[in-house]
Amino acid sequence: MREFVVVGHTTPTSDFSLDDLPGAGRVDVLCRCVNSAFVLSHSVREDVRLHLVLRGEEEATVRFEGDELRYLNPDERSTAALIREALDEREEVVGHQEVESTPGVHVSKKGFEEVVEETSRRGEVIELHENGEPLVDAETPEHGVFVLSDDEDFTDEERGVLEEVADASRSVGLEVLHADHSMTVVHNWLDTEGFERY
């Protein structure tokens, strides 16, 4: 399985307009991450889980499960609508529970530390950061958890969590990419294992 954790530092946990996604705390970045996580030509990557950790106002995490998703389209606007529907349900969440807003989309009040610690019990946590060691030199993990930030860098608090929990810090190349492009590179790195011998 492949898991991704993406932090949205300024994304509001309340309502926002679908006509100005960059203005809504860069929710456009997160929509492209959803696309990169799941969208294949004419199908969806079922063996993928994505956690969007939204920190713009109150903490909220929107979890997407590839094998449960029904209404995912590749464009930003319709994906933003799914995120907005999830956030609408946030107030219904009691304690550590989750609520499913649309098939395969779940919302909770979990914060960054809780999400990353949970994922670390399931797989190998790899921070993706421009200062990391080359990803291409790493062994491909059986169950990789890739942690990325949006257009802002990790905060000191997030960095502290990652120093405790992450198994490695890796960079995808010599150019600094947006989070969604880095996710596409990670998928391709795992997809092409043995591709030379195909």
Add this chain to the structure above:
Amino acid sequence: MREFVVVGHTTPTSDFSLDDLPGAGRVDVLCRCVNSAFVLSHSVREDVRLHLVLRGEEEATVRFEGDELRYLNPDERSTAALIREALDEREEVVGHQEVESTPGVHVSKKGFEEVVEETSRRGEVIELHENGEPLVDAETPEHGVFVLSDDEDFTDEERGVLEEVADASRSVGLEVLHADHSMTVVHNWLDTEGFERY
């Protein structure tokens, strides 16, 4: 230099609504291709040229030049607005000329064959297709021209042109990706040359 040619088979060359980009002949796919071609974290890839060949109604080609671009943002909606502005200028185009609609964005009435033949005089033309040989096995080109299709396959006519002009047909991996994801993989393939020794 890196060049990309992306065919939009159903994208209208007339007006369309920014509120329904998938409904506008999948112009959302092309907007994501513009993003993948140029957008880096906090900068733009200047050494890139992208040709969007739109074939939904009349022929139109929108050419983006990385070193001239001014108003490019990463989100789909604002990119679609740039494409729409270019198409608005299409009627002003006389013969084989081009009109610059916004800085770095040029529109012409060129068709697929003309665009691909032009690019082939400058660089090595590589068709990207799921049935191609592994891209990772290829030599990285000095000036690569990567030709991709949107969510529809190349037509027989386009395939005929590529058989004449393309130097190779390559596939980016074992999964079939959308055009924009394939472009990100191509960039990363070129970006990471020698990255292991960094």
